[in-house]
Amino acid sequence: MLRFVSLFFAFVLVGSLSFSQTKPITVVRADNDTPLAGVWVYDDAQLTVEQTDEYGTFDISKFADNQEMIFFHPDFVRRVLTKKDIERENFTIALERISYTSDEVVVEGHRFGNDRAQIAQQTSEVTAKQIEFDQPRTMGETLEEAGVYVQRSQYGGGSPMIRGYTANQVLLVLDGVRMNNAIYRAGNLQNSIQADANAMGSVDVLFGPGSVQYGSDAMGGVMVFNTLDPLPSLMKGSQLGVKAFTRYATANEEETVGGTMQYGLRKWAFLGNVTYSGFGDLRSGRVLSDAYPDYGRRREYVVRENDQDVVIQNDNTSIQRFTGYTQSNLLGKVRYWHNSNFSATYALIYTTSSNIPRYDRLEQYRNGALRYAEWYYGPQELLMNRITVNAAHGGNLYDDAEFTVAHQNYQESRHDRTRDNDFRNDRVEDLSMISVNADLSRDFGPSKLFYGVEGVFNDVQSSAHKTNIVTGEEQPQSTRYPDGGSTTSSLALYGGYRFPVSSRIVATAGLRYTQNALKSKFNDKSFYDFPFDEITYNSGAPTASLGAVCSVASWQIRGALSSGFRAPNVDDVGKIFDSGDGVLIFPNPDLSSEYSYNGELGVDRAFGMFSAGATGYYSLLRDAVLIRDAQFNGQDSILYDGDMAKVKSLQNSGQAYLTGFDFHAKARLADHVTATTSLSYGAGRDTDGDLPMRPVPPLYGRTSVIYETQKWTGELFARYNTWKEVQDIPLSGGEVSIYTPDGVPSWWTLNLRSNVQVVEHLEVVASLENIFDLHYRPYASGVSAPGRNLIVSLRAAL
Structure with missing residues (x-):
């Protein structure tokens, strides 16, 4: 009898499992339950790739039971599901059409899983569809859409500020490869524009420390730029897709053209993308503040005539001479799928620019006259070659693995000449960087182990000379970095474990150890007789993180504790x-690492047609690297490029704190109408020097009302900043000229944009920014923002 009962239940169990595996799975539109064809279904590494047919079905048998499947369609919100999740949804997967106010559920840049519902850290994402609607000039504008404050010393730039950290305290990652190199500088760093916004599949921002996942520099946050990926053809024969666009803007006379081509075979896929942009001199807003009628006006500028510097009175003081430049970007990818356990990808990324004028320096006065006749960055070039291998089912070692080897060649240069001086200073930096990453994961039922290793090597060569622009004669000049060359290296091991605490709580713990080394050589001491011949640094840094997410009904509560660090690079110790x-x-040969200790707490809740959330954070910065007074051979001032200058250096200076909050809300006002708002506030202080922390912007936010149908979308939105009082700004040197005597005035702009699908494969996107043509200059920026600006794009797809 007992054997009969056992056999009966075994038969029932096997029958139910067989039914679960054979019952058809259908992907449908959430709005009308009709089958959705052309949905890509793949694992995180895109090793197993399927596509739904005209009935919305696909072959699920190729995916492992606990494997997370990503459902992707360019017009619908992505979802991440396992087979158990699909069974709970009764084998019907509903995808919501992408709205420009949709919240993405997939976070590409997080190395401890990509399901937003399981990430304790505050995140933000901008999708490719949103980028097309936003019409960003550079990556800086895209980061602003993600809630990041962006500073600009010149129009060809964009330095992100995240939670009071900036420049080399925040990390840029391009397709899984760190962009931060040994000469990423402190202060302001404009290199974000080297990532082409028009080539992005998505842009993810991880707010707060990412040092456990990414190592040094990831103290304030991580910005992950994910370029478009080639996908195979799952139909008979090949698949070819072509997209092209052109854009024009009035405030800077922008002319941009670009295109993307995808070609897919069964096992091979190819993708190419190219963008060219030309920007003229930027026109700022004409409506000035009564209190500061001259603030931001370009009254005069210097030109060269008959081998003489001539000061010209500007006939239109709203035109910021000289701010224009050009930029070119190229992306190429090839991917090969051997089987569902192995694929390899080669990617080439190249970006270059024309000379980029350093506008904040061109505005500087000395003794009542313009100081510089020329100050510009030479072409900023980046060439990246990357090979990535994805593997699955590695026995007990891993379920999924990604191995990446990348090489970057990077060149930047600075060129300046004071007025009425025939000699121009030319300083050139050449850098080569090699990085190796291995990122692996292993499933243990509902829990998951992540671990990996990273190695990075930088080689820096710095050269300089003075050039007589009349005769062409060249003379020796001091270099920006040690003339004998510099190298840095790092080796790191990391691990993370994600596990369910209960049915409603998921926790993730992580640990990393990084060993950093640096060596710089000073050969030529004819300019400065340094008391040392070289600078060396070798030190290790452990970091840790612990976070949890609790989901209860319409509530989600997130909490995280973490530590971060930044090892000094060549720019810090040898500049x-x-x-x-x-x-x-x-x-400063005695500089050492700075460390942060951080906590954040976030709450999100949905109330039917309304949702809101807030995140508060606190960061304690120890051994903070800050600018302090110094001496050279007993002197506090020395001669530099013909002028006396006060000596300062970057020093470890006690501690500082940074704190703040972010708030967001969204409301469905009516059919097709949605309102959103967001606010960010920060505060910070260098407690050792009793000074405010510079990279803390004033309260800023964005409020929007958007109307959206399938073929037409319109958005009316406002951006705004509050005052930054002068006592809250740590002023030094030339920074004084970019502010009013009272600080940075508050500002706001009203903006409108819309897109219309004219025919099936043709779309027009138009924006009118700063409708009231108000003049304003964002905090810490050396160039005023655009005035009234009409932007029109034409997009075609075949």
Whole structure:
């Protein structure tokens, strides 16, 4: 009898499992339950790739039971599901059409899983569809859409500020490869524009420390730029897709053209993308503040005529001479799928620009006259070659693995000439960087182990000379970085474990150890007689993180504790640079790492047609790297490029704190109408020097009302900043000229944009920014923002 009962239940169990595996699975539209064809279904590494047919079905048998499947269609919100999730949804997977206010559920840049519902850290994402609607000039505008504050020293730039950290305290990652190199500088860093916004599949921002996942520099946050991926053809024969666009803007006379081509075979896929942009001199807003009628006006500028510098009165003081430049970007990818356990991808990324004028320096005055006749960055070039291998089912070692080897060649240069001086200073930096990453994961039922190793090597060569622009004669000049060359290296191991605490709580713990080394050589001491021949650094840094997400009904509560660090790079310890009017940054061989200890708590809740959330954070910065007074051979001032300058250096200076909050809300006002708002506030202080922390912007936010149908979308939105009082700004040197005597005035703009699908494969996107043509200059920026600006794009797809 007992054997009969056992056999009966075994038969029932096997029958039910067989039914679960054979019952058809259908992907449908959430709005009308009709089958959705052309949905890509793949694992995180895109090793197993399927596509739904005209009935919305696909072959699920190729996916493992616990494997997360990503459902992707360019017009619908992505979902991440396992087979158990699909069974709970009764084998029907509903995808919601992408709205420009949709919340993405997939976070591409997080190394401890990509399901937003399981990530304790505050995140934000901008999708490819949103980028097309936003019409960003550079990556800086895309980061602003993600809630990041962006500073600009010149129009060809964009330096992100995240939670009071900036420049080399935040990390840029391009297709899984760190962009931060040994000469990413402190202060402001404009290199985000080297990532082409028009080539992105998505842009993810991880707010707060990412040091456990990414190592040094990821103290304030991580910005992950995910370029478009080639996908195979799952139909008979090949698949070819072509997209092209052109854009024009009035405030800077922008002319941009670009295109993307995809070609897919069964096992091979190819993708190419190219973008060219030309920007003229930027026109700022004409409506000025009564209190500061001259603020941001370009009254005069210097030109060269008959081998003489001539000061020209600007006939239109809203035109910021000189701010224009050009930029070119190229992306190429090839991917091969051997089987569902192995694929390999080769990617080439190249970006270059024309000379980019350093506008904040061109505005500087000395003794009542313009100081510089020329100050510009030479072409900023980046060439990246990357090979990535994805593997699955590695026995007990891993379920999924990604191995990446990348090489980057990077060149930047600085060129400056004071007025009525025939000699121009030319300083050139060449850098080569090699990085190796291995990222693996292993499933243990509902839990998951992540672990990996990273190695990075930088080689920096710095050269300089003075050039007589009349005769062409060249003379020796001091270099920006040690003339004998510099190298840095790092080796790191990390691990993370994600596990369910209960049916409603998921926790993730992580640990990383990084060993960093640096060596810089000073050969030529004819300019500065340093008391040392080289600078060396070798130190290790452990970091840890612990976070949890609790989901209860319509509530989600997130909490995280973490530590972060930044090891000093060549720019920190070996730079010789005029940072402002009469201030010289000098090398410091005694500099060491800075560390942060952080906590954040976030709450999100949905109330039917309304949702809201807030995140508060606190960061304690120890051994903070800050600019302090220094001496060179007993002197507090020395001669630099013919001018006396006060000596300062980057030093470990006690501690500082940073705190703040982010708030967001969304409401469905009516059919097709949605309102959103977001606010960010930060505060911070260098407690050792009793000074405010510079990279803390004032309260800023964005409020929007959007109307959206399948073929037409319109958005009316406002951006705004509050005052930043002068006592809350740590002023030094040339920074004084970019502010009013009272600080940075508050500002707001009203903006409108819309897109219309004219025919099936043709779309027009138009924006009118700063409708009231108000003049404003964002905090810490050396260039005023665009005035009234009409932007029109034409997009075609075949």
